[in-house]
Amino acid sequence: MVTRRGFLGRGGALGLALASVGTAAAEPWPADAPFRFEGDMADFDAAQAALMRLYRVNRDFATFDAAYYGAMTRPVQAAYEAHARWVNENHALFLRNGAPGHPRDAELDQSRAAVAKLLGAGTDEIALAGGGTEALYALIANYALLRPGNAVIYADVDYDEMQFACDYLEKSRGARIVRFSLPEPHTEANILAAYERVLKDTPRAKLLLLTHLSNRNGLVPPVKAIVAMAKARGVDVILDSAQAVGHIPFTVDDTGADFIGFSLHKWLAAPLGTGGVYIRKSRLQDIAPWLGNRIHGPEDIRARIPTGTVDFAARLTVPQAIAVHEAIGGEAKYRHLVKLRDYWVDRVRDIAGLEILLPQEAGRYGAVTGFRLPGMRGPDDAKTAAKLFLDKYRLLVVAKAGLASGPVLRITPALFNSSTELDRLVAAIRAERALFA
Missing domain, CATH: 3.90.1150.10 (Aspartate Aminotransferase, domain 1)
Structure with missing residues (x-):
């Protein structure tokens, strides 16, 4: 079986020639050839020159919004386009898990495995999602241990839609929402004191939303210390790492969190609409299946994410994005x-x-x-x-x-x-x- 970790196909940059009209042969699966980053990251100017060559972006404007979308590098874009052609040519055969040599679930599991390795998790602790927002909605809305009267805490630095998801728990589950603001300046001492105070003042707290890197102002809080502080009081943490994966080097154990939602199309520069959830294996049953999802069994993390038709080519390209990230370092x-x-x-x-x-x-x-x-x-x-x-x-x-x-x-x-x-x-x-x- 041809592996999929490389970027350059036979004949050039994934140079898959389009089949001529009337030819029945399908595009080959993107072939394996290593990507090598040629640049000195220790030299600021040299690194800029090398990195800029990796991208094809509109330079009529200077765009400072990577927190929204990081844009694919050229080799990742080429891999994505090749996967899109291949999926389109094999259409329902692939989607029904029947493409010879490339069964859908096995191929997607390679993407899950690549993410798991990046984050220091097990493959069975990772499910792919349609982005960080979808992933975090799945974790928050389906948190199974919440009881009426339990408190859910979030801060002003947390992402709007994740705040909305917590607010939904008030209407749907009878939770009490506790909102607080982090004092400025956002020093480590001020942050820890604020979280300690709100946890102490909220004895019925059960769930805390914590943002790994704020999309509002860029704050990176002392995550592991806050998670430990919350756990000591019996409070679970859902960690929003949408802005952290591919940006801040970390493993799941570095955070101490049992539940993490993240994007892959921001700092990891995977195709749009890619993200995932991490649920520690011992805690899987504490996140209920998505709206009663039974496509996968209750012991399968993939039951916690919507299972409708997705951009399969985007998900298949995730290992290429991770390999570029790792080649840069x-x-x-x-x-x-x-x-x-x-x-x-x-x-x-x-x-x-x-x-x-x-x-x-x-x-x-x-x-x-x-x-x-x-x-x-x-x-x-x-x-x-x-x-x-x-x-x-x-x-x-x-x-x-x-x-x-x-x-x-x-x-x-x-x-x-x-x-x-x-x-x-x-x-x-x-x-x-x-x-x-």
Whole structure:
């Protein structure tokens, strides 16, 4: 059986020639050939040059929104296109698990296994999902141990839709929702004190939503310490790692969490619509099957995720995305992303009245950071500024609301961004520093 871990097919970059009209032969399964990253990640400029060559993206704008979608590298995009052609040509034969040499479930299990290896989990502890939001809805809405009157806790830094999922537990399960705000500055001491206080003040707490890396301001809390703190009080944690997988190097044991939902199309740069859940094997029965799903048995983690028709080509491409990530190096990639973040932050810190939302504390941030222009207050101000940056400077920054302290502009450089593009951002911030003065 031909393996699927490589990127370059016979004859070039997955160079699968289209079958001529009238030819019955199907496209071959994408062949195995190793991807090798040629770049010095220790050299900031050399790393930029090597990484930029891996992407084919619109450079008419400088796009700082990798927290939404990281974009596939060229080899991953080629693999995805090849898988899409193959799935289309084999259509129902593959979908019915009957394609000779490539049974659907066995092929998808290779993707599950690749994710499991990346996260230090067992394959039977991983189920693929249609993104982080779907994965986390599945964990939150189907948490089986909740009883009427139990409290569910979340913070202002948590993602909107995951907050909505917790709110749903109030209406559907009789839970009591406890919302709190993390005090600024977001130092480790302040964060731990805030979680300790809310847990102490909520004796009937049963479930805590914890965000591994906030999509609002980029905060990385001390996850393992908070999980341990919650468990000591009998509180389960659902960890939202949508922004962490492929961004911050970690294993499931590094977090201590039993339930994790995550995206793969953000920082891992897999095709759109890919994500997954991790459920510790000993805790599987504490997440109920999705709406009574019986396509898979109750002992199968895949019963916890919707089992309708999905983009199979996208899921089949996940191992290629992981292999590119590993070829670059997870730790080296993280260090480079932090360098990109520090590059622009260090060049605007001296602007009077400008607020950088995260303290310069090691381990508390990655690539994502929110900031406020001097005098920027309400959500309309943030939207006005984001539109100005896009229209006038051709820079995509994102207006984010939801923090107790007010809205922010979020900057999320990706691997395909350069210091030259960040120089444009710095110049724009300096030029518009008096926009709301």
